[in-house]
Amino acid sequence: MKKVHSLISIISLSIVLGACGTTTESEKTDQPAPTTETKNSEETVSPTNPEQELLGTTVESENQNYSITVVDNFELTSEEPNKDLIFNQENDLQSMRIETFDSNNETLNDVTQNLVDTLQASNDSGTVVEITDQNLIPTNESIKDAKAFQIDTPSGKVTGYTFVREGLIVKLTVFDTNESPALETFVKMAETIKVK
Structure with a gap:
């Protein structure tokens, strides 16, 4: 019975840890998206800036x-x-x-x-x-x-x-x-x- 209980505990723990890992990977996958959007918007804005007067x-x-x-x-x-x-x-x-x-x-x-x-x-x-x-x-x-x-x-x-x-x-x-x-x-x- 102890072996079965230990086995169930290990399996439950693996599932919980697996789920945590999935969430973390999912969060990591989601994180770069805003960064990419920010870069894209910076690149889009940059060329449309009006021509600046020459500094000197x-x-x-x-x-x-x-x-x-x-x-x-x-x-x-x-x-x-x-x-x-x-x-x-x-x-x-x-x-x-x-x-x-x-x-x-x-x-x-x-x-x-x-x-x-x-x-x-x-x-x-x-x-x-x-x-x-x-x-x-x-x-x-x-x-x-x-x-x-x-x-x-x-x-x-x-x-x-x-x-x-x-x-x-x-x-x-x-x-x-x-x-x-x-x-x-x-x-x-x-x-x-x-x-x-």
């Missing part, structure tokens, strides 16, 4: 008629008359030359041809190609007739842009490196160029 400092050129927002770790300096340079303080091989022209005195076609010649001069054996990737071209509602070109050089890509904004023709030459490229950062800053 708005700086006016000392010798040209424009201002630009410069992000942290980059600096705007005067290179020579009618030429400024934004360079990466952490890697001075990455820079963007800024030249501006009054559209009453110059044509966009002439400035663009000059840009292509400048790019070609950076690598005689390379080929200048037009850029079509919109992420690599400065755009906003005030920028008109943007043109973008690029050439490979041994030290990295050289990219050039021309566009018109508020009667100002802008010519940009970006010198970038193959490692940790900064082109998209320069493009974002370029989008903020406007007449002062």
Whole structure:
């Protein structure tokens, strides 16, 4: 009788423990679902956020008629008359030359041809190609007739842009490196160029 009683106790205990284990596994299975939903909702919300204004400092050129927002770790300096340079303080091989022209005195076609010649001069054996990737071209509602070109050089890509904004023709030459490229950062800053 004791053996039967012990056997019944063991079986009952096994059933109870088995049931507890099932509940715990069930709870564990249920737990990841809310986490997944949270991740999904975060991913869904993220792309729909409105485009944020570029964080940085708005700086006016000392010798040209424009201002630009410069992000942290980059600096705007005067290179020579009618030429400024934004360079990466952490890697001075990455820079963007800024030249501006009054559209009453110059044509966009002439400035663009000059840009292509400048790019070609950076690598005689390379080929200048037009850029079509919109992420690599400065755009906003005030920028008109943007043109973008690029050439490979041994030290990295050289990219050039021309566009018109508020009667100002802008010519940009970006010198970038193959490692940790900064082109998209320069493009974002370029989008903020406007007449002062």
